[in-house]
Amino acid sequence: MERDAYIGLMSGTSMDGIDAALVSLSDQSVNLHATCTLPYPNELRQRLDRVSKNHGTPDEIGELDHLLGRLFGEAAKCVLEKGNFAAEDVAAIGSHGQTVRHQPKSQAPFSMQLGDPNLIVERTGIATVADFRRRDMAAGGQGAPLVPAFHRAFFGKAGRDRCIVNVGGIANFSWLPGDAPDEASGFDTGPGNALMDAWCLHHTGRHFDENGRWAAEGTINQALLSDMLSDGYFSQPSPKSTGKEKFNLKWVETVLARHKEVLPADVQRTLLELTVMTIAQQLPQSPDMHIYLCGGGVNNTQLFNELVRACAPRPVHSTEELGLDPQWVEATAFAWLARQTMLRQPGNLPKVTGAVGNRVLGAVYWP
The missing domain is CATH 3.30.420.40 (ATPase, nucleotide binding domain)
Structure with missing residues (x-):
């Protein structure tokens, strides 16, 4: 057997x-x-x-x-x-x-x-x-990313447009169109938890911001966010993949040098929004798509809720609903x-x- x-x-x-x-x-x-x-x-x-x-x-x-x-x-x-x-x-x-x-x-x-x-x-x-x-x-x-082939095999479903979003240190997604399984695609969208974790460790000594509580204390700095979003990686066509070689604390500090006196909590909230926006803006535009999250970022309540907001009206779920724990x-x-x-x-x-x-x-x- x-x-x-x-x-x-x-x-x-x-x-x-x-x-x-x-x-x-x-x-x-x-x-x-x-x-x-x-x-x-x-x-x-x-x-x-x-x-x-x-x-x-x-x-x-x-x-x-x-x-x-x-x-x-x-x-x-x-x-x-x-x-x-x-x-x-x-x-x-x-x-x-x-x-x-x-x-x-x-x-x-x-x-x-x-x-x-x-x-x-x-x-x-x-x-x-x-x-x-x-x-x-x-x-x-x-x-990279390599997980989309697995996502297609186990999460793809005829007649259902699905997008599997993995929020690890780096975020990536798998687009699984319901009418064309051979057209499955995906790429790394950019930072997931990596920049938030690095900033949190640098300022608090904690390896991550549990449930996004520190970020929730801050306010998005729109000028800083716009500057970060102007990075060429986000507009680069696929195929593309990235890592902490690019998106790291030095990257944050380089951009932050152009924006004086931003409070640390505001930086953390802005980094969370950067993750949210770079995911939401790069997803396929199918109006019937359901989005399923996996990876460590699912445990960040603030991040999850902001992704729900940014991806609306398309519903956001956990892969738990497809039968596999996101962890x-x-x-x-x-x-x-x-x-x-x-x-x-x-x-x-x-x-x-x-x-x-x-x-x-x-x-x-x-x-």
């Missing part, structure tokens, strides 16, 4: 920890058995942040690759134990790794994810698929991508990434 259980391991641009999901997958269904979140220790987060800013040495990058490989392995073991599954019950693990640098438009394009998959295999005894992005990039794509969509997506690889099926959408064609993604590390 073919094994249909897979583990997906995901750590996003927020660099806050690892999400692991143990799922059973068929061509059209997902059954979530167990989940686990493994937060990063503060020292590890700080080291990852330094490396992502090009301050790491080869020694440090190698050490982090090893440390993260061990942690990703522990996250996989955690969901095995919680789900009461044995290693032999699982067909494969899909590990996204931790992105520390994403440069899809440089003269020599690359995307670097750390978290040695050899260590995951050694710790679990399960075949592990990793390095998903570079095969797409070798074919001329940007290697676990991305981890599940990488379980599905691992399945695609093991079945030798493509995992990219060329219309999304810009690749010249469909490609089987990732490398398989065998036990």
